[in-house]
Amino acid sequence: MTIESLLKQAYGRLSALSDTAQLDAQLLLSHVLDVSTTHFFTWPDKEVSEANQMAFEALLKRRETGEPIAYILGEQDFWSLSLETSPSTLIPRADTERLVEVALELLPETAHKLVDMGTGTGAIALALAKEWPASSVIGVDYQTEAVALAQRNAMRNNIANASFLQSDWFLALADEAPFDLIISNPPYIDPEDEHLSQGDVRFEPLTALIAEEHGLADIRHISEQAKHYLAPKGWLMFEHGYDQGQTVRDLLQEKGFVEVATYQDLGGNDRVTVGRLNGG
Missing domain, CATH: 3.40.50.150 (Vaccinia Virus protein VP39)
Structure with missing residues (x-):
């Protein structure tokens, strides 16, 4: 699957439970691929490996339960800082x-x-x-x-x-x-x-x-x-x-x-x- 198709599918799954479904999906995928979210606008047709698709799916399922993005990713921006987070x-x-x-x-x-x-x-x-x-x-x-x-x-x-x-x-x-x-x-x-x-x-x-x-x-x-x-x-x-x-x-x-x-x-x-x- 391509970046664009993966994200589109994720938006649909998260839209009912999150007001920030689009951003949530982008943050999860950028974490898996170790790229910035701007990468998605430049390379929407890039294929995502099966291993990375599986990793993304695992994070997506956690978000579908309502688990906060900050806990899934283990970090959160605050002020001008990047902070490690913990449950x-x-x-x-x-x-x-x-x-x-x-x-x-x-x-x-x-x-x-x-x-x-x-x-x-x-x-x-x-x-x-x-x-x-x-x-x-x-x-x-x-x-x-x-x-x-x-x-x-x-x-x-x-x-x-x-x-x-x-x-x-x-x-x-x-x-x-x-x-x-x-x-x-x-x-x-x-x-x-x-x-x-x-x-x-x-x-x-x-x-x-x-x-x-x-x-x-x-x-x-x-x-x-x-x-x-x-x-x-x-x-x-x-x-x-x-x-x-x-x-x-x-x-x-x-x-x-x-x-x-x-x-x-x-x-x-x-x-x-x-x-x-x-x-x-």
Whole structure:
């Protein structure tokens, strides 16, 4: 079969389950053939070997079950980084890039000391470390597998100013504080949320997705402890659910933070809320 016929067949099979069926098929085939997707437009009539057809079919079947492309390929682009992914961590998403953008907007381009809480793949920590090469960046995660993955991603992207620690939130950070920025994309989904049984999240680790108190337990815990670890006038920033903006703002104000504000994602939904430590 040719590249064109293989892709056309794959589009048909994936179109009912994915809004990005065409891109999904192209990414899977480019992975098998070890070429860029632009190759397909140049050589649509090129024959694909039987071995490569079988390999493509195996990946296609995994995608048909709903398994995310990032897990099938073992990698995902985020910001200007190429990150290794694993089913032990969340898949880095475009919405989370908004958290990075807000940090870059609010803090001057200088040397900072910051920590990324619940770092997963290291996406947030590494993006900020790359943009602020004079800064010292720490990422912490409760899962040792995530810490090892984030360390590999630092090496993969040649980033030397980020380090990663195993920690239950702040427990391993007493000797590292104070920080100019505490930033986090913590678990924030209500355990009863119906979306947990839909789409890619079915394959992602529940511990990285859900939190008690209708999704607010970890945000509340970090907010309560952050003042002990922030430098004077340091910033606290969260990614959260589209319907949690007002609640998170109220929570930060209740804890004494000032300059509290919420920023929207590309879809116009509340996505990032920030606050600044009062005093200093």
